[in-house]
Amino acid sequence: MPHHPFSAEDAPYIQSYSPTALDSDYHTFELLRRLNTNSNSPTFHEYGRRPPTNVLDLGCGEGHWVLFAARAWKSAGTHVTGLDLIDLYNNDHGRVSRDREAEVPPRNVTFVRSNFLKYRLPFHNNSFDLVRMANLALVVPYWTWDFVLSEITRVLCPGGRLELVDDQLFFPRIPSIEELRGYQIPSPIDPDLSPNLWQDLINARHDAQAVRKIWETQPSSAPNTTNRPHSPGKGHKRSQSEADYEASARVAGQLEDTFMCMLVRKYQYGTRTYEYIILALEHYFSQAKMAHEFRLGVPSREFVERSEARESAKRPTRRPRYSEGDIPIPTSSPRIRSFDSTATSKALRVLVGDAESSRPPKPPQPYQPPGLILLPTSLNKLLPFSPAELEMHACKNMHTLLSCKNALTKHIKEQTDKDGEPLFSEDEVNDYLFDYDQFRRKRFNWPMDYPGLRMDEDPVESSPRTPLLRLGSTSSSFQGRDRSSSNPLSPRKLKTKTERAIEVRVVRVYHAIKAADGSSTMSLV
Numbered sequence: 365m366p367h368h369p370f371s372a373e374d375a376p377y378i379q380s381y382s383p384t385a386l387d388s389d390y391h392t393f394e395l396l397r398r399l400n401t402n403s404n405s406p407t408f409h410e411y412g413r414r415p416p417t418n419v420l421d422l423g424c425g426e427g428h429w430v431l432f433a434a435r436a437w438k439s440a441g442t443h444v445t446g447l448d449l450i451d452l453y454n455n456d457h458g459r460v461s462r463d464r465e466a467e468v469p470p471r472n473v474t475f476v477r478s479n480f481l482k483y484r485l486p487f488h489n490n491s492f493d494l495v496r497m498a499n500l501a502l503v504v505p506y507w508t509w510d511f512v513l514s515e516i517t518r519v520l521c522p523g524g525r526l527e528l529v530d531d532q533l534f535f536p537r538i539p540s541i542e543e544l545r546g547y548q549i550p551s552p553i554d555p556d557l558s559p560n561l562w563q564d565l566i567n568a569r570h571d572a573q574a575v576r577k578i579w580e581t582q583p584s585s586a587p588n589t590t591n592r593p594h595s596p597g598k599g600h601k602r603s604q605s606e607a608d609y610e611a612s613a614r615v616a617g618q619l620e621d622t623f624m625c626m627l628v629r630k631y632q633y634g635t636r637t638y639e640y641i642i643l644a645l646e647h648y649f650s651q652a653k654m655a656h657e658f659r660l661g662v663p664s665r666e667f668v669e670r671s672e673a674r675e676s677a678k679r680p681t682r683r684p685r686y687s688e689g690d691i692p693i694p695t696s697s698p699r700i701r702s703f704d705s706t707a708t709s710k711a712l713r714v715l716v717g718d719a720e721s722s723r724p725p726k727p728p729q730p731y732q733p734p735g736l737i738l739l740p741t742s743l744n745k746l747l748p749f750s751p752a753e754l755e756m757h758a759c760k761n762m763h764t765l766l767s768c769k770n771a772l773t774k775h776i777k778e779q780t781d782k783d784g785e786p787l788f789s790e791d792e793v794n795d796y797l798f799d800y801d802q803f804r805r806k807r808f809n810w811p812m813d814y815p816g817l818r819m820d821e822d823p824v825e826s827s828p829r830t831p832l833l834r835l836g837s838t839s840s841s842f843q844g845r846d847r848s849s850s851n852p853l854s855p856r857k858l859k860t861k862t863e864r865a866i867e868v869r870v871v872r873v874y875h876a877i878k879a880a881d882g883s884s885t886m887s888l889v
Contacts, residue, residue, distance in 0.1 A: 368450050375449055375479055376631060378771035379502055385767035386426060386452075391756040392499055392531060393428040398747060399658050399871065406433035407496065407527050408656055408873045416493035419444045420519065422480060422512075423500050426452040427473075434473045445492075447476045447485070480515065481508050490521045498529035502627070502764065506634040509644055517648045520878045526649065530637045532870040533627075535620040535761055536662070538613045538807050539866070541606055612803040619772075619800050623765050626775045638872055650879035657872050659739040661865040662758055662808055663746065665731045671746060732810040739867060758868045759804045769797060808866065 366381045379385060402410045406429065415437040421430050424446030434444045469475060478486050481504065495516050504512055516526055602610075627633040634640065638654075645652035735748040736757060749757060756763075765772065773794070779787045805812050 370449070370479070374482060376481070376505060377449065377503060378631065379764065379767045380770065381452070382767055384763055388756060388760055388763045388767075389425050389499070390428055391753060392760065393432075394753075395757055395869075396498070396529065396871070397432075399656075404436065406436050407494070408529075409525065409527065409875060413440075415440045415442050416525075417442060418492045419494045419496070420487070420492045421446045422495060422497045422516070423503050424448050424452075424475070427469075427475065429496070429498065430473055430475075431470070434470055438470075438472055441472075443472045443474070445474045445476060445487075447478055447480065449477065449479055451475065451477060480512060481505075485515045485519050487519045489518055490524075491519045493521055493524050494527065495520055495524070496527045496529075498527075499531045501531065501533045501635065501637065502633055502768070505632040506640075507632055509634075509641075513644060513648045517878055522878055523880045524878045526645075526874075526876040526878075528641070528645075528874040528876070530641065530872045530874065531760070532638065532872070533624075533635050533761055533764065534870070535624075535765075536758070536807070536866045536868045538617060539809070540613075541609060544809055609806065612799055612806065615796055616800050616803050616807065619796060620765065622776065623768070623772055626772065630775065631771075641874060645874060645876045649876035652874065652876040655873045655875045657870070659867060660736045660747070660757070660869040660871075661739045661867045663733050663735075663737045663865050665733065667737065667865065668733050668746070671744065674744075730809055730811040732805075732808075736868070737865060739865065755805065755810075758808065760869065762800075762804050766797065766801060773797075 368375055368377060368381075400408055402408065405411060417440075419433060419437075419442060421427075421433075421444065424430050425448060427446045430444050430446035434442070437444075476486060497516075520526065624635060627635055642652060642654065732751055732754065735746050735754060738745045738747070773790060776788050776793050777786055777790060781787055
């Protein structure tokens with residue numbers, strides 16, 4: 365995978381520039397445009413007829429938003445500057461170069477290369493009316509936010525605006541087999557670090573050494589590796605697909621937990637930016653607030669069908685000229701006789717038996733919905749997407765994990781047993797990541813290009829897959845939990861099938877305004 369050519373000390377950016385990662389960035393740009401109610405504005409703030417004159421996009425990537433804003437505000441004479449570590453505007457997929465020259469951009473666009481985490485922004489004071497930052501969860505470590513925000517305040521004009529878009533990094537829950545069959549299992553609680561962690565970090569924000577010390581003293585956020593789910597008893601028979609699904613769910617959950625622990629403990633990335641960003645903004649800007657929050661989920665099949673039925677009911681229908689009762693039936697015409705409605709249930713019990721009703725329902729057939737819904741489901745708003753677009757949006761954070769393959773592989777290989785021997789080889793880690801990649805669509809029960817979706821095949825005793833975590837490991841850094849909720853613990857029938865919507869994205873938009881006199885004061889909005 366192509367990476368930037370700088371050292372980790374100079375640029376602690378662990379994502380690769382693979383085609384999938386770049387495509388994911390583009391689809392995120394398109395998603396933000398769909399979520400923006402100001403359809404004609406590149407920002408979530410409506411500027412109307414007075415757009416900003418000079419605009420800076422920090423961490424611009426390939427420049428999708430830069431070019432969009434330059435076109436939208438061209439008639440107003442707006443100039444847009446995009447700044448990033450390397451040139452991605454003129455980058456071919458698979459090639460990342462430090463010295464590659466960009467193509468000639470539009471006249472009102474400038475691309476600048478700079479490391480804004482380590483060096484001051486290469487602009488004069490009061491240079492921009494608008495600064496934008498979007499999707500930088502794995503760009504700005506927690507201890508560098510202070511420096512970055514101070515530089516943004518410096519280059520903003522008095523009264524200038526910062527728009528910060530945070531696409532929260534988290535992983536969708538993995539439905540259990542029981543849930544796929546229509547039952548609900550209590551969802552596990554996400555692990556939390558120390559309850560005072562974020563306040564401690566805020567208090568120590570000006571002392572990088574103190575911030576690092578706080579991270580290092582945090583306990584592991586995952587349970588001990590020996591507390592894995594109990595495997596089925598010897599007499600319990602499952603289908604091969606069930607066994608494969610549960611094994612893949614365990615691997616996926618453990619890889620995701622390991623990845624999140626690595627980001628927090630090793631690289632000091634704040635994966636829950638929303639818990640401290642407002643306080644940080646209020647320190648540097650006269651006004652700061654969260655302007656929007658969008659929660660997106662993958663809807664269940666029943667929710668989509670119910671919505672379609674509602675839409676159909678709204679359409680006017682023409683009454684047929686004749687009903688069946690209006691047309692006389694010839695006496696010679698055969699007619700099928702139906703069951704008496706009062707005797708139907710008794711007859712079915714006699715013919716079928718009560719045991720049939722007690723059988724667990726079969727899992728639904730693979731189904732990919734036509735889009736994402738805004739949560740809560742009571743909003744009843746579906747955002748339609750093509751199958752390819754839906755996969756990119758729903759699997760965005762999984763693509764992020766895969767684009768950090770090199771860093772994650774190195775981290776896992778560093779884990780050792782009590783004798784100092786590595787727990788995993790590079791080939792083993794590659795196998796787990798391959799399995800994780802193949803599980804992306806299966807975890808949503810979407811149709812796939814390869815067999816193994818049905819869960820009613822011939823039963824087998826247990827899955828032959830090797831668990832990702834080794835029993836007896838003394839490593840506290842590489843631990844995880846099973847998030848598939850696959851233990852058969854007295855499931856109850858779902859009250860409403862829309863409860864099965866799986867949250868996949870949370871996008872928050874923050875706005876902050878620099879004081880008109882150019883000062884930085886704390887103020888609650």
